[in-house]
Amino acid sequence: MTKVKSENIQYVQTFQFCRNKQNNFICGDEILIKRGKDRTLIIVIDGVGSGMRANICASLFGSELMSFLDKDYSLIEACRLVVESIKIGKRSDNFAAFSAATVLHTGHVQIVSYEAPEPVYIDNNFAYVPKGYVRKAGSENLIETNFMLGENKAFFLFSDGVSQSGMGRGFGYGIGSAGVADILNDFLKTANKYEDAAKKVLDYCYSISGSKWEDDTSAVLITPRKAITANILTGPPSSKSLDEKFVKDFEKAIGFKIISGSTTLDIYCRHTGGNAKMLSSFNPFEAPVYKIDNIDFASEGAIMLNQLYNLYELNPSNLDTNASITKLKELLDISDKICFFLGKAENQEQNNSMMFSQLRIFPRKRIIKLLSEKFKEQCKVVSVKEY
Numbered sequence: 549m550t551k552v553k554s555e556n557i558q559y560v561q562t563f564q565f566c567r568n569k570q571n572n573f574i575c576g577d578e579i580l581i582k583r584g585k586d587r588t589l590i591i592v593i594d595g596v597g598s599g600m601r602a603n604i605c606a607s608l609f610g611s612e613l614m615s616f617l618d619k620d621y622s623l624i625e626a627c628r629l630v631v632e633s634i635k636i637g638k639r640s641d642n643f644a645a646f647s648a649a650t651v652l653h654t655g656h657v658q659i660v661s662y663e664a665p666e667p668v669y670i671d672n673n674f675a676y677v678p679k680g681y682v683r684k685a686g687s688e689n690l691i692e693t694n695f696m697l698g699e700n701k702a703f704f705l706f707s708d709g710v711s712q713s714g715m716g717r718g719f720g721y722g723i724g725s726a727g728v729a730d731i732l733n734d735f736l737k738t739a740n741k742y743e744d745a746a747k748k749v750l751d752y753c754y755s756i757s758g759s760k761w762e763d764d765t766s767a768v769l770i771t772p773r774k775a776i777t778a779n780i781l782t783g784p785p786s787s788k789s790l791d792e793k794f795v796k797d798f799e800k801a802i803g804f805k806i807i808s809g810s811t812t813l814d815i816y817c818r819h820t821g822g823n824a825k826m827l828s829s830f831n832p833f834e835a836p837v838y839k840i841d842n843i844d845f846a847s848e849g850a851i852m853l854n855q856l857y858n859l860y861e862l863n864p865s866n867l868d869t870n871a872s873i874t875k876l877k878e879l880l881d882i883s884d885k886i887c888f889f890l891g892k893a894e895n896q897e898q899n900n901s902m903m904f905s906q907l908r909i910f911p912r913k914r915i916i917k918l919l920s921e922k923f924k925e926q927c928k929v930v931s932v933k934e935y
């Protein structure tokens with residue numbers, strides 16, 4: 549079992565729950581999450597109605613909101629712009645309600661909601677609905693809520709499939725956000741984790757709705773924890789004068805230590821006094837792997853990185869658990885952040901190699917870009933430091 553190495557900074561962990569309305573093959577709600585170096589964005593958006601049409605509305609307005617946030621609009625301004633779009637969409641019966649949150653890595657949380665249930669905040673095993681403030685978006689109202697996220701704290705965003713559960717079955721217009729907080733408090737008395745209590749809330753909503761999902765029902769629990777980071781040293785720097793800084797920066801980094809590339813490994817050993825030993829392998833398709841003190845994984849570069857990328861297209865059940873490449877993937881799978889220390893020296897012989905082209909082995913810079921995109925799809929934070 550690999551020992552997890554964590555940073556003393558916050559990582560925003562999310563637990564998502566999404567249930568389709570009965571008999572629908574697709575959910576009309578969407579949960580969008582994007583992690584960046586300084587903030588995490590979370591959107592819970594509920595399209596009008598249910599099923600395919602609702603999903604299209606949720607996808608359309610949710611993507612628009614995320615695009616504004618990507619362009620560094622403030623959360624309140626981005627929400628105002630999307631509400632204008634929704635107002636135009638209302639003319640053709642296209643509508644969406646949403647809650648959008650930004651979580652800074654300082655712990656500050658800002659939530660803006662439009663026609664959506666109020667969020668629930670959990671502080672040291674006690675859940676409640678925090679006070680919100682009205683912000684105008686033309687003639688429409690937005691509700692803004694702010695608080696701090698830290699140790700033993702979390703918050704819960706959800707669609708009206710949760711807040712309106714039980715409607716017409718003895719719960720008036722549904723349990724509401726205050727009811728969600730009350731139910732959470734009941735479950736928090738015995739639950740070991742906040743996410744366990746959140747799952748029980750969804751089960752409760754199902755049970756009081758005639759043991760069926762009477763509406764699309766989505767929720768996301770957001771809680772901080774220490775980040776797990778994997779640091780990958782790969783490729784010689786563009787100048788030998790940068791070798792020492794290249795290695796020192798990597799040495800100072802907290803988390804898993806991975807070296808990709810035999811030349812890179814030589815540079816590391818030269819500047820640290822390390823001694824790399826090649827491990828024997830009976831698999832002719834495996835790139836060479838090395839053992840070196842204080843390094844979690846070291847191997848040949850281009851082939852291993854390309855093999856790693858290809859593994860993400862493979863069904864996990866088909867992986868060889870004894871293969872070295874699988875061990876590398878396991879380190880990266882449990883990591884929240886991937887930091888590449890990338891040397892920019894070009895290997896022209898490899899770049900122009902017909903054999904590498906025939907085998908579809910991408911050059912280092914290209915394969916790191918492809919891997920970065922793959923990691924971001926998994927909601928990991930990726931950074932690349934070039935030397």
